[in-house]
Amino acid sequence: MSLFVRVYRDRTAAFVVTITNDAGTTVTFNSGDNFRVKIGYAGQTPILDLESDAASSNGSSVGASNPSTIVLKEGDADLLTPGPYDIEASITDSDGIKAGDKGVLYVHDMMAGGVD
Amino acid sequence: MSNTIIPEARVRLALGLTDTISDLERVLVALAHRKAESAIKNHIYYDPIQREVTEFYSAQDGEFLQLRRIPVRSITSVYVDSDGHFGQYPGAFAAGTLWEAGVEYWLETEQANYGGAGQLIAASAAWPNTPGSIKVTYRAGYARREFLGMATSSGVESDGEIYTAGVDAGALAAAVELTAVKAFHTLYAFSKKRGAGFAPGGYTSETLGAYRYTLAGGAASATGMSIAVPAEAADMLEAYINYGALLA
Numbered sequence: 001m002s003l004f005v006r007v008y009r010d011r012t013a014a015f016v017v018t019i020t021n022d023a024g025t026t027v028t029f030n031s032g033d034n035f036r037v038k039i040g041y042a043g044q045t046p047i048l049d050l051e052s053d054a055a056s057s058n059g060s061s062v063g064a065s066n067p068s069t070i071v072l073k074e075g076d077a078d079l080l081t082p083g084p085y086d087i088e089a090s091i092t093d094s095d096g097i098k099a100g101d102k103g104v105l106y107v108h109d110m111m112a113g114g115v116d
Numbered sequence: 117m118s119n120t121i122i123p124e125a126r127v128r129l130a131l132g133l134t135d136t137i138s139d140l141e142r143v144l145v146a147l148a149h150r151k152a153e154s155a156i157k158n159h160i161y162y163d164p165i166q167r168e169v170t171e172f173y174s175a176q177d178g179e180f181l182q183l184r185r186i187p188v189r190s191i192t193s194v195y196v197d198s199d200g201h202f203g204q205y206p207g208a209f210a211a212g213t214l215w216e217a218g219v220e221y222w223l224e225t226e227q228a229n230y231g232g233a234g235q236l237i238a239a240s241a242a243w244p245n246t247p248g249s250i251k252v253t254y255r256a257g258y259a260r261r262e263f264l265g266m267a268t269s270s271g272v273e274s275d276g277e278i279y280t281a282g283v284d285a286g287a288l289a290a291a292v293e294l295t296a297v298k299a300f301h302t303l304y305a306f307s308k309k310r311g312a313g314f315a316p317g318g319y320t321s322e323t324l325g326a327y328r329y330t331l332a333g334g335a336a337s338a339t340g341m342s343i344a345v346p347a348e349a350a351d352m353l354e355a356y357i358n359y360g361a362l363l364a
Contacts, residue, residue, distance in 0.1 A: 004134035041260075043119035045275075083264040084126040102142075104125040104134050109266075 003087050003103025009110050010078040017089045018067040019099050027091055027099045029066035037062055037070055038088045039080065039105055047085070048076055066091060082109035121156065121165060121263055122289050124149050127296045144303045145296075152296035156288070159345050160353055161361040162186060164288060166257030166277050172202045173250040175243035181221075181236040182360040185256035188231035189278040191223050192253040202248035209251045229270070230280050234360060258285040265289075288356045291349035298346050 007013040017037065019027045029035065034053045040046035050056055050072075052064040058075030062068055068089075085107065090100035127149045128134060133141055157163050162185045169185065176182055197213040199205050215221050220239050225231040234256065243250060259279035261267050265286030267279045345353070 002133075002135060002137045041120060041123045081261045081264055081266050083266065084123055084129050086123045086125045104128050106125075106129065 003089060003101055003105075005087060005103070005105045006108065007072055007077055007080075007105065008108045009080060009082050010074050011110060012074045013072045013077060014069060015072075016067050016069050017101075019089055019091055019101055021099060027066055029064070029068075029091060030093065033064075033091050033093045033098070035062050035064060035066065035068045036090050036092060037068075039085050042086045042088075042102075046088075047079055048072075050076075077107070080107045082107045119165070120149070120153055121292045122149075122153075122296075126289075126293055127152075127300070130293050130297050131300055140307065141304075144300055144307070148296045148299035148303055151299045152292050155295055155299075155345050156292050156349075156353065159350065160288075160357045162256075162358045164257050164285065164356065166255065166259050168192060168253065168255040168276075170251065170253040172200070172248045173243075173252060174247045175245035175250075176363045178242055179238045179240075181238065181243050181250065181252075182363050183234040183236065183252065183254065183256065184358070184361050185254075186232060186234035186358045186360075187256060187258070187283075188223060188225075188234050189229050189255045189257070189280075191217060191236070192255070193251075194221055194236065194253075195251040196244060196249060197251070198244055198246045198249050200246075200249045200251060203251060204248075227280065227282075229278050230283060234358065258283070258288070262286075263289040285356070287352040291345070291352040294349045294352075295345050 003017060005015050005017075007015075021027055034051050036052075037048075037050045038046035039048040039050075048056070048060070050060050050062050050070065052062040052068065055061045056073070056076055059073040060076045061071045063070070083106070085105045086102060087105035088100060088102045091098045124145060127145050128137065131141075131145065133145060137145075166189065171184060173181060173183075194215045194217070195209040195213045196215055197209045200208045200213070203209060217223075222237045222239070223231050224233050224235045224237060236252070255276075255278065259267065259273065259277045261279050262283045262285045265284045267281055267283050270279065270281045272278050
């Protein structure tokens with residue numbers, strides 16, 4: 001299992017992320033858990049750090065379930081210079097990270113101007 | 117500011133390891149990526165990831181002072197103190213030893229926030245030659261969007277990273293990618309699971325009649341795991357090598 005997501009600069013995108021355990025079984029998301037998605041370069045502060053507990057200041061959201069639907073709003077998509085990024089997804093609870101996965105997110109460049 | 121020239125994701129993309137990837141492949145990608153980053157930094161004689169550093173120098177060649185990292189994006193401060201002793205002497209590099217930019221020294225620049233040569237020029241026509249008597253704090257290296265070849269405008273990122281329109285370090289990043297791909301294939305081919313009928317190591321003997329060869333084992337075989345910069349990558353890196361660092 002692996003994460004592979006393509007999005008477009010300055011365009012809203014929605015994609016589904018499923019976190020599984022080593023046996024390939026979907027991890028159970030319990031009440032109070034927090035589904036987190038980080039986008040950036042491994043080893044440094046993420047450019048985007050999204051979570052199901054609260055939407056980002058640009059309105060991006062992470063569904064509180066597993067599989068989770070991630071909605072990346074154009075304001076956040078515009079923070080990513082076109083190119084490849086590491087994407088990390090995890091479910092955390094009060095004990096820490098319960099399960100996680102790491103993959104590839106690619107941002108395609110787009111023409112100038114938003115789309116209404 | 118990045119910790120790597122390219123993200124690991126780029127190596128995975130180049131290898132086609134996106135939708136599915138095994139545990140072994142994950143580890144080999146991570147290892148190959150790190151090996152490639154190190155090999156490239158060694159090849160060009162500096163770390164091209166942009167950050168601010170403080171370094172100590174002594175005079176090298178009259179009015180020119182060659183900095184170890186390029187391209188220089190900004191100079192924070194230059195102190196000159198003959199009793200500086202690499203900052204270890206009590207009271208070294210006091211406020212009175214600060215040199216004024218544009219008056220006592222200049223940074224050689226091709227455009228704003230870009231000094232490709234990495235040279236400071238002293239107005240007095242000579243830097244002091246006492247070891248460790250010059251203390252320079254400066255920002256050098258390429259920005260993330262310059263590694264992507266996407267610097268179409270100039271500005272400063274929220275983390276202080278400076279990018280300049282037209283500065284393109286895409287070939288440097290491509291060299292890391294190429295080296296990492298080669299490193300991955302080398303590691304993969306030499307892994308135990310792929311080793312049936314094939315063993316690493318240098319030749320210890322060779323016979324042409326009824327052709328046969330013998331491979332070295334032990335430490336000699338381990339040398340086969342070292343990662344060289346491929347010739348194509350070396351060509352791409354030519355413009356980025358800091359030959360002046362050999363003086364610094």
